[in-house]
Amino acid sequence: xxxxxxxxxxxxxxxxxxxxxxxxxxxxxxxxxxxxxxxxxxxxxxxxxxxxxxxxxxxxxxxxxxxxxxxxxxxxxxxxxxxxxxxxxxxxxxxxxxxxxxxxxxxxxxxxxxxxxxxxxxxxxxxxxxxxxxxxxxxxxxxxxxxxxxxxxxxxxxxxxxxxxxxxxxxxxxxxxxxxxxxxxxxxxxxxxxxxxxxxxxxxxxxxxxxxxxxxxxxxxxxxxxxxxxxxxxxxxxxxxxxxxxxxxxxxxxxxxxxxxxxxxxxxxxxxxxxxxxxxxxxxxxxxxxxxxxxxxxxxxxxxxxxxxxxxxxxxxxxxxxxxxxxxxxxxxxxxxxxxxxxxxxxxxxxxxxxxxxxxx
Amino acid sequence: xxxxxxxxxxxxxxxxxxxxxxxxxxxxxxxxxxxxxxxxxxxxxxxxxxxxxxxxxxxxxxxxxxxxxxxxxxxxxxxxxxxxxxxxxxxxxxxxxxxxxxxxxxxxxxxxxxxxxxxxxxxxxxxxxxxxxxxxxxxxxxxxxxxxxxxxxxxxxxxxxxxxxxxxxxxxxxxxxxxxxxxxxxxxxxxxxxxxxxxxxxxxxxxxxxxxxxxxxxxxxxxxxxxxxxxxxxxxxxxxxxxxxxxxxxxxxxxxxxxxxxxxxxxxxxxxxxxxxxxxxxxxxxxxxxxxxxxxxxxxxxxxxxxxxxxxxxxxxxxxxxxxxxxxxxxxxxxxxxxxxxxxxxxxxxxxxxxxxxxxxxxxxxxxxxxxxxxxxxxxxxxxxxxxxxxxxxxxxxxxxxxxxxxxxxxxxxxxxxxxxxxxxxxxxxxxxxxxxxxxxxxxxxxxxxxxxxxxxxxxxxxxxxxxxxxxxxxxxxxxxxxxxxxxxxxxxxxxxxxxxxxxxxxxxxxxxxxxxxxxxxx
Numbered sequence: 016x017x018x019x020x021x022x023x024x025x026x027x028x029x030x031x032x033x034x035x036x037x038x039x040x041x042x043x044x045x046x047x048x049x050x051x052x053x054x055x056x057x058x059x060x061x062x063x064x065x066x067x068x069x070x071x072x073x074x075x076x077x078x079x080x081x082x083x084x085x086x087x088x089x090x091x092x093x094x095x096x097x098x099x100x101x102x103x104x105x106x107x108x109x110x111x112x113x114x115x116x117x118x119x120x121x122x123x124x125x126x127x128x129x130x131x132x133x134x135x136x137x138x139x140x141x142x143x144x145x146x147x148x149x150x151x152x153x154x155x156x157x158x159x160x161x162x163x164x165x166x167x168x169x170x171x172x173x174x175x176x177x178x179x180x181x182x183x184x185x186x187x188x189x190x191x192x193x194x195x196x197x198x199x200x201x202x203x204x205x206x207x208x209x210x211x212x213x214x215x216x217x218x219x220x221x222x223x224x225x226x227x228x229x230x231x232x233x234x235x236x237x238x239x240x241x242x243x244x245x246x247x248x249x250x251x252x253x254x255x256x257x258x259x260x261x262x263x264x265x266x267x268x269x270x271x272x273x274x275x276x277x278x279x280x281x282x283x284x285x286x287x288x289x290x291x292x293x294x295x296x297x298x299x300x301x302x303x304x305x306x307x308x309x310x311x312x313x314x315x316x317x318x319x320x321x322x323x324x325x326x327x328x329x330x331x332x333x334x335x336x337x338x339x340x341x342x343x344x345x346x347x348x349x350x351x352x353x354x355x356x357x358x359x360x361x362x363x364x365x366x367x368x369x370x371x372x373x374x375x376x
Numbered sequence: 377x378x379x380x381x382x383x384x385x386x387x388x389x390x391x392x393x394x395x396x397x398x399x400x401x402x403x404x405x406x407x408x409x410x411x412x413x414x415x416x417x418x419x420x421x422x423x424x425x426x427x428x429x430x431x432x433x434x435x436x437x438x439x440x441x442x443x444x445x446x447x448x449x450x451x452x453x454x455x456x457x458x459x460x461x462x463x464x465x466x467x468x469x470x471x472x473x474x475x476x477x478x479x480x481x482x483x484x485x486x487x488x489x490x491x492x493x494x495x496x497x498x499x500x501x502x503x504x505x506x507x508x509x510x511x512x513x514x515x516x517x518x519x520x521x522x523x524x525x526x527x528x529x530x531x532x533x534x535x536x537x538x539x540x541x542x543x544x545x546x547x548x549x550x551x552x553x554x555x556x557x558x559x560x561x562x563x564x565x566x567x568x569x570x571x572x573x574x575x576x577x578x579x580x581x582x583x584x585x586x587x588x589x590x591x592x593x594x595x596x597x598x599x600x601x602x603x604x605x606x607x608x609x610x611x612x613x614x615x616x617x618x619x620x621x622x623x624x625x626x627x628x629x630x631x632x633x634x635x636x637x638x639x640x641x642x643x644x645x646x647x648x649x650x651x652x653x654x655x656x657x658x659x660x661x662x663x664x665x666x667x668x669x670x671x672x673x674x675x676x677x678x679x680x681x682x683x684x685x686x687x688x689x690x691x692x693x694x695x696x697x698x699x700x701x702x703x704x705x706x707x708x709x710x711x712x713x714x715x716x717x718x719x720x721x722x723x724x725x726x727x728x729x730x731x732x733x734x735x736x737x738x739x740x741x742x743x744x745x746x747x748x749x750x751x752x753x754x755x756x757x758x759x760x761x762x763x764x765x766x767x768x769x770x771x772x773x774x775x776x777x778x779x780x781x782x783x784x785x786x787x788x789x790x791x792x793x794x795x796x797x798x799x800x801x802x803x804x805x806x807x808x809x810x811x812x813x814x815x816x817x818x819x820x821x822x823x824x825x826x827x828x829x830x831x832x833x834x835x836x837x838x839x840x841x842x843x844x845x846x847x848x849x850x851x852x853x854x855x856x857x858x859x860x861x862x863x864x865x866x867x868x869x870x871x872x873x874x875x876x877x878x879x880x881x882x883x884x885x886x887x888x889x890x891x892x893x894x895x896x897x898x899x
Binding site: 234235236237239242243246247249250252253254255367 | 439687688689709710711714720722724727728729730731732733734738741742743745746753756757758759
């Protein structure tokens with residue numbers, strides 16, 4: 016007996032829409048079983064994960080803070096993945112965006128004018144895009160696998176940041192703590208509604224980016240080019256589209272958005288550079304991109320859900336003493352179920368029995 | 377008829393009610409087939425009629441959903457090609473499964489289950505090939521061999537296993553007429569030795585000439601068992617298609633002389649892109665407005681490379697080596713060439729001429745996003761869906777594209793209907809120049825006639841049409857002159873009045889023009 020996946024002649028539109036929700040429900044069930052196995056009441060755990068963080072205004076602001084980088088990065092990754100370029104290194108582009116964007120407040124702390132903030136944002140995007148261009152260049156020139164090169168560059172970026180904040184960029188008045196100086200007021204991304212919580216303009220950037228990319232992908236020739244080259248490179252060449260240019264386009268867009276997410280996070284939420292500035296946003300954004308079905312509007316919803324799992328993980332850690340690793344497992348299960356339900360929409364499982372009655376004779 | 381075993385003789389193979397279902401498609405629907413010992417049995421049918429599915433079940437590569445197979449009167453279930461070979465069924469596939477970097481003998485050894493030394497196998501292969509008049513050097517590299525010679529390896533590999541039934545899937549589709557003649561001699565000899573042959577083809581003349589009995593399939597069902605010798609080609613075609621098939625009518629070129637040269641290829645060279653691909657050598661060709669020029673040739677002689685070069689998917693070093701409508705195009709991209717008024721139709725429909733998962737309307741934009749940008753695109757490159765949908769609908773109506781919904785995905789269409797759409801997409805632009813590679817490959821007869829007629833009509837309206845095809849019948853039907861591509865070189869075009877199957881066939885086999893001798897025929 017063996018198991019075969021056979022392609023369905025037609026895939027159900029209804030289930031294509033439902034599949035993220037089914038995946039979410041399956042994750043809850045599997046997560047509940049996991050908590051039960053850890054000796055916790057699964058209903059309590061799920062309550063702290065998914066309901067508790069939504070009960071107060073300040074924690075909704077926290078949700079927006081966590082969702083902003085996830086959405087920004089995932090929107091860029093959606094362009095990348097749709098064009099069949101596998102950028103796994105958004106975490107590194109996020110960090111390099113933060114580093115390059117921090118040049119004005121760290122190296123020129125005395126220049127305190129309004130222009131500093133827009134320059135920081137532009138530098139952040141440029142830094143992320145430039146770092147994303149490395150795997151793109153390697154892929155186009157040397158046919159290197161971009162999954163490996165972009166992933167490995169994440170660790171380079173992490174160690175580079177670590178070295179910077181412990182070495183040349185360390186705050187001279189910081190008692191040798193591994194941090195840069197605090198950003199001055201002109202270098203801090205302001206809060207949206209400062210009276211009710213900390214959420215900064217990064218969330219607005221995320222929504223704008225989602226809208227712009229959605230428009231580009233679904234309404235314009237550029238989006239068409241992305242989809243054609245992603246689905247059928249040969250047909251793309253026949254159409255006169257260049258796949259090398261597309262590799263650069265995809266990596267520059269996703270790197271740029273990841274870089275913007277990085278500088279927004281540092282400038283809006285943290286206020287300085289530290290050895291670690293991201294709880295893995297760049298990797299979690301991969302889940303967000305797929306949970307949102309690579310559709311920028313779906314990604315906004317998916318980003319909020321994954322942000323909730325970060326907050327819920329913290330809440331469960333405090334209230335139930337659950338390890339923070341549980342939140343990672345949760346995210347992993349979610350990606351697994353999303354991909355599994357997507358597969359089952361397009362394929363059916365068939366058990367093939369080897370021995371048949373008509374044999375022998 | 378042989379379908380009911382006469383005088384108690386047990387047939388070699390008896391198939392009853394064999395059914396194979398893919399999803400909702402009944403690829404084979406209760407097929408009955410009886411093959412007697414020592415007969416050449418033809419399996420006739422259009423592309424998609426279920427011929428290949430049927431033989432794959434007989435050869436154990438597909439598992440039937442229902443039905444019985446009797447071999448020498450005993451019910452068997454054939455679960456793998458290995459079991460089929462053990463029973464005595466051998467198969468020569470349409471697409472060869474040979475490793476180009478290995479020698480003929482090594483390729484043969486790979487398919488044998490035993491661990492006989494290569495030298496022994498080479499010895500056996502050599503003696504077998506000589507006794508059947510299929511000369512073959514077992515130590516030659518497959519990459520260096522012609523398609524006909526590669527097919528010989530497949531046949532000898534099959535014969536080495538001493539099968540009682542040999543299945544040949546469209547064997548002549550890759551052969552020159554002379555090579556095909558040689559193959560027929562071999563098959564007749566095998567029949568004389570009492571072996572049975574199941575011969576799959578849609579070429580009616582050769583079936584009429586050689587086969588003792590034909591089973592005709594249509595839409596997965598057996599429509600008839602007949603003696604092809606007693607039928608006419610037209611009556612066989614009607615059985616296959618189920619309707620009257622009319623050939624395209626080739627009207628004479630417009631009076632008042634020939635038009636301007638619209639396609640001008642001059643000393644086009646292209647080095648091989650991979651070690652096993654064909655370089656283009658010094659190709660020159662002119663096509664004038666109002667005429668259809670054909671390029672014949674056995675598959676894999678550089679036609680694909682030539683199409684890539686003229687279409688601009690691959691650019692040339694010399695701007696003047698390809699010219700359209702009097703302007704250099706050699707360094708222009710495919711989009712810029714389209715803007716010169718050229719339409720292209722590639723060989724592969726899915727994944728080259730169309731994106732399989734995209735709707736027909738989206739696929740319209742594939743080749744026309746620049747040429748019709750004012751109609752289809754707004755500011756900022758915004759796609760105008762309504763204008764495109766209207767055009768897609770017009771193309772479907774004009775070309776009689778039969779589809780399941782208003783705007784289905786390209787992959788949901790049958791090959792013929794998608795091809796009509798892809799050709800219609802270019803015709804809709806009224807291109808001054810049209811270049812088509814394999815216009816009716818794998819297309820049913822009705823759609824093929826429609827496509828050929830539209831190409832002729834386009835030329836007669838003043839455009840230059842270049843058709844690359846392996847199907848000689850097709851070229852003779854539509855072309856005003858035929859050139860032959862062999863090993864990356866192109867012959868002078870022969871005017872259709874002077875061209876015969878034999879002349880073209882010799883050129884396809886590599887004979888020099890003006891040096892027509894018969895000894896080159898089969899080599």
